[in-house]
Amino acid sequence: MRAANGKVRPHFGPIAEWLAKTPAKRVAEKRREADLLFHRVGITFAVYGDEAGAERLIPFDTIPRVIPKTEWDELAKGLAQRANALNRFLEDIYHGQAIIKAGVIPPEQVLKNPGYQKEMRGIDLPNGIYSSIAGIDLVRHSDGKYYVLEDNLRTPSGVSYMIENRKMMMRLFPELFERQTVLPVEHYPAMLLETLRAGAPPRVRDPMVAVLTPGQHNSAYFEHAFLAQQMGVELVEGPDLFVKDNTVYMRTTSGRQRVDAIYRRIDDAYLDPKAFRKDSMLGVPGLFAAYRAGNLSLANAVGTGVADDKSTYPFVPEMIRFYLKEEPILANVPTWQCRDPKDLAHVLENLAEMVVKEVQGSGGYGMLVGPAATPKELTAFRKLLKANPANYIAQPTLSLSTCPTFVQRGVAPRHVDLRPYVLSGKEVKMVPGGLTRVALKEGSLVVNSSQGGGTKDTWVVE
Amino acid sequence: MLSRVADRIYWMSRQMERAENMARILGVTSTMVLFGTKETREQNLLAPLTITDSGERYFSQKKPATLRGLVDFLALDPENPSSIYSCLRLARENAHAVRWQITSEMWETLNATWIEMKRVRRADLVGAAATDFFDWVKERSHLFRGVTYGTIVRGEAFNFSRLGTFLERADNTARILDVKYHVRLPSVEDVGGALDHYQWTALLRSVSSFETYRALYRDQIYPIKVAQLLILERRMPRSLAACFEQVTQAMERLQGQHDRAARRLAGEIFVRLTHADIEEIFQGGLHEYLTECIADMHELGGRIQKAYLGTA
Structure with missing residues (x-):
């Protein structure tokens, strides 16, 4: 909220003023009200490894994170550029592999990657789009610049919180919206539906869309149900679908019904026991054959994991230059590839200052934050690194920007990141803003909800 | 409507009705065993097992034919799939799986019923308290049916x-x-x-x-x-x-x-x-x-x- 000179940044002025004027008691009351409402609506998530699949609320912070529109416009350009390049990359590596032939990215980085699906070679997708929905995680450095932390091109989640947080803020603090023009985000489901329909097999005139969920025990089930309901489409589980003559149908009470476009929230490996993991109970036998035959679209496509792998990430700026002949608008965080002995040596030497992540990891599991780790944890991680260096990448610990946040003692600065959702159909679209996640522990840099992070409403203001 | 969703809704409603009927049967049995000769009392005691087709299961557990044992088995036993306890649990589970296709009032009714059911102790089901419990089950079922009738759109779910x-x-x-x-x-x-x-x-x-x-x-x-x-x-x-x-x-x-x-x-x-x-x-x-x-x-x-x- 403050610039380097200590002054409140102008776009945050109205909120700072409101914070100063509003009695703490009233704000505390509003927070309790928010908790109650979230519980009643059932906006919960399941935590893995928790007994009995307990349902919990993600802590919601009532102080919004504010981004000036001029800043957002620049971000949006950078996000669209990045999503375009990543989709071009995916199309290329499953077709002519020009980027490998040009020597921009080593062949083993792509072809040996666990996210690379050989079955996708030569399949043409509508509009050449692989990642229809991309969640691109950004952090704002204390130097005022935004950096891309990671790309999520498989099944990025959290967008339901973006929408529900806004609804909650408008309900709790309508007066705040009178002081500033906050750009709306509520039309996201309509945009998503349009994107899914745009990606459907071209010869279907009025495509039937469905959301495919692993079921109610999945941590993001609330979101799957929410999006299906908001789009007005069926929420299906694997056993609700079957494939006949390379066509996918739903089992309904009035007989079978054809499905053309599936927004799937199931990993590649579990989609179809005939094509991928044979033990999958979540998938639909024959789905992939229908997909190959062009009778079905999947969002996101199979095989996008190769592009959001953390060891592929360092190549994204080069992809932008290679496919778009443009300079990247958004910067990457400098990244060391531990499978490179030189990089590994550097990481081991500076481990206490670095953040180390698993290349295929997500959700904040299995990572090390050097400055926050105990000497014992550092020693243990050193062993892991040496045993399987190719499994890790490392980045310097960034000095992230903070946002005022309610904590036990009152309002205090906490680190935040930002995940905008980029939709690629016939064109690239996004709603202004995204999901702001906040690390509620003092000094912590880990914002994942599974690791005690919370969320905030994100305001892009005129 | 998806067959799976219809199945959940159908069974959710059956299980709630079943819980109510079980409460009715047990309520009346608790009264019936107060009358008659030893022989007729015993006959009356066994009636709920006959009605619910669960005599074999009950006696395979070598339980004595007492009212207490019967209430344990038919009202509270988590292992007995037609006990009131199991019916309320299954109804709630089914509702949970389709809470986006039913109204929030329906879901909240079944959820609240289950939360209260979990608090019921064996000691709460003796004498007059048992009657209170059976009446409570009936009331929750009435409430659920009324809420359903009063809130859900007239369509396949209904x-x-x-x-x-x-x-x-x-x-x-x-x-x-x-x-x-x-x-x-x-x-x-x-x-x-x-x-x-x-x-x-x-x-x-x-x-x-x-x-x-x-x-x-x-x-x-x-x-x-x-x-x-x-x-x-x-x-x-x-x-x-x-x-x-x-x-x-x-x-x-x-x-x-x-x-x-x-x-x-x-x-x-x-x-x-x-x-x-x-x-x-x-x-x-x-x-x-x-x-x-x-x-x-x-x-x-x-x-x-x-x-x-x-x-x-």
Whole structure:
């Protein structure tokens, strides 16, 4: 909220003023009200490894994170550029592999990657789009610049919180919206539906869309149900679908019904026991054959994991230059590839200052934050690194920007990141803003909800 | 509507109705065991096991035939799939799986019921407290049905909920009436003594129709009239005829034409109930008649499952 000179940044002025004027008691009351409402609506998530699949609320912070529109416009350009390049990359590596032939990215980085699906070679997708929905995680450095932390091109989640947080803020603090023009985000489901329909097999005139969920025990089930309901489409589980003559149908009470476009929230490996993991109970036998035959679209496509792998990430700026002949608008965080002995040596030497992540990891599991780790944890991680260096990448610990946040003692600065959702159909679209996640522990840099992070409403203001 | 979703809604409604019926049966049993000789008390005690077809399961656990043991088994046993405890748990689980296709009030009713059920202790189900518990279960079921009727859009979810409710209720009414056969063979003229009067009265009360009987017939309690009321009387909402009126109506509202077998059977049962004569039923044997009804309903349940809900 403050610039380097200590002054409140102008776009945050109205909120700072409101914070100063509003009695703490009233704000505390509003927070309790928010908790109650979230519980009643059932906006919960399941935590893995928790007994009995307990349902919990993600802590919601009532102080919004504010981004000036001029800043957002620049971000949006950078996000669209990045999503375009990543989709071009995916199309290329499953077709002519020009980027490998040009020597921009080593062949083993792509072809040996666990996210690379050989079955996708030569399949043409509508509009050449692989990642229809991309969640691109950004952090704002204390130097005022935004950096891309990671790309999520498989099944990025959290967008339901973006929408529900806004609804909650408008309900709790309508007066705040009178002081500033906050750009709306509520039309996201309509945009998503349009994107899914745009990606459907071209010869279907009025495509039937469905959301495919692993079921109610999945941590993001609330979101799957929410999006299906908001789009007005069926929420299906694997056993609700079957494939006949390379066509996918739903089992309904009035007989079978054809499905053309599936927004799937199931990993590649579990989609179809005939094509991928044979033990999958979540998938639909024959789905992939229908997909190959062009009778079905999947969002996101199979095989996008190769592009959001953390060891592929360092190549994204080069992809932008290679496919778009443009300079990247958004910067990457400098990244060391531990499978490179030189990089590994550097990481081991500076481990206490670095953040180390698993290349295929997500959700904040299995990572090390050097400055926050105990000497014992550092020693243990050193062993892991040496045993399987190719499994890790490392980045310097960034000095992230903070946002005022309610904590036990009152309002205090906490680190935040930002995940905008980029939709690629016939064109690239996004709603202004995204999901702001906040690390509620003092000094912590880990914002994942599974690791005690919370969320905030994100305001892009005129 | 997705078959899986319809299946959940249908079973959610059946399980809630089943919990209510179990509470009714246990409520009346707790009263019945207070009357009569040692032998009739024992017979009455075993009636709930006969009605719910769970005698074999009960005695395989070598439990003594006491009221306490029975209430443990039929109200609280998590291992018994038709106990009140299990029914409320399953109804809530089914609702949870389709909470986006039912109204939030329906979900909240079943969720709150289950949360309270988990707090019930064995010690709470003795004497007068047991009656309070059975009344509570009935009230929660009334509430759920009322909330459903008052909030849900008239569409497939509503239709499958009604179907589940009334098929379950019809099955239960038939079984409750049939149990008198096991207790005492009915004969057309037999009025029975004071004891028998209590038993028939209790039976009527278990299906909330003692006052209705008095109002409609203004007469002593005759078994044949009790049977008339519970089988053929369409004005009595727990009678077989009334239940099947609802079942056939719900089925007519369902979309699709691929389920002739189920619709035909529901229609046949309803027509039979509409045109039956109670004297003829008694001449052919009440027990035989009810056994056939129960078998038909079982067959109908199977056909509904196959036509609409998937076999899973």
